Amino acid sequence: MKDLIASINSQITEAIQIGESANFNSTTKExxxxxxxxxxxxxIGGAIISQLLKKELKVPFVCVNDYNVPAFVDNKTLIIASSYSGNTEETIAAVREGMAKNAEICVITSGGKLLDMAKExxxxxxxVPGGEQPRAMLAYSLIQQIYLLQKYGLTSDGHVRDLxxxxxxxxxxxxxxxAEAxxxxxxxxxxxxxIYADSSFGGVATRVKQQINENAKELCWDHVLPEMTHNELVGWAGGNSNIAPVYLATDYDHERTTYRWNISKEIISKYTTNINEIHAKGDSQIAQIFYLIHLTDxxxxxxxxxxxxxxxxxxxIHHLKSEMGKK
Structure with missing residues (x-):
């Protein structure tokens, strides 16, 4: 895992090459x-990209993390099926539902059943390259989504340039x-x-939680501001010094969210002194996303x-999949 984290730049470079050379067929579908x-x-890349493009996309971007697609899916829906192995049963089930509704479907994968379905x-x-832990290959799915949406004419090429x-x-x-990590x-x-963050970086906060869950084998939770200040902040009355908040600060946080966090810190400090912040660097939102992902990896x-x-x-997880395969 250490070597995979250290190889982030080579992954980004290769992912850009894949995106540049991908031969996507154009569609006349609206x-x-x-x-x-x-x-x-x-x-998780879907959550990150949907938040990155929130102010740019003219159509809704919804993430599905289970077996079923929403009722609104039809022949004017673009489904992006992202499965590193290509064999994720929930994703395959959702794609089959999308097929039945005549959705436009595209796939990001290293192989497996999804790649077979895409070719057929x-x-x-x-x-994308296979054989590694999916969580260590996030750069590939993130970057392919950016290229894919651009080639469908749904976003500008500015994010590609920022990469x-x-x-x-x-x-x-x-x-x-x-050193900071x-x-x-x-x-x-x-x-x-x-893990706390502005709502525009909520996907990144969830990514951090997931990495701590899987790499460090620890429980962790995440939440976003301002929503957290409408409920969870009250729950800190039951907090203690064994809980350590980490706020992901960026140049793209809403100024009122930053103000809310500063007030929240004062409240939380009554229950724990282990309050921490990570400040993102970079000249674009996608750069600050990757900065936070890499540092927290x-x-x-x-x-x-x-x-x-x-x-x-x-x-x-392997045990769970093995047991699921018996039914």
Missing amino acids: INNILLCGLGGSG NSWNHAV SQVTALIEKHENEMQ KKLAEKIHGSMPV WLSWFMSDLKKVDAEEVDV
């Missing part, structure tokens, strides 16, 4: 909504990101992390190292 079908490390039905598809700056940003700050891992060691790895657990091992 697209009225977008549906991302995917789970875990393959699905002449769907647009992007093939070209990300590798230089990471290379410049790699050492300090690792290590220091934070040591500070919150033995505590339960709580290191955070989850350093947390696993402190606990002396194998960051890559996910035996319980």
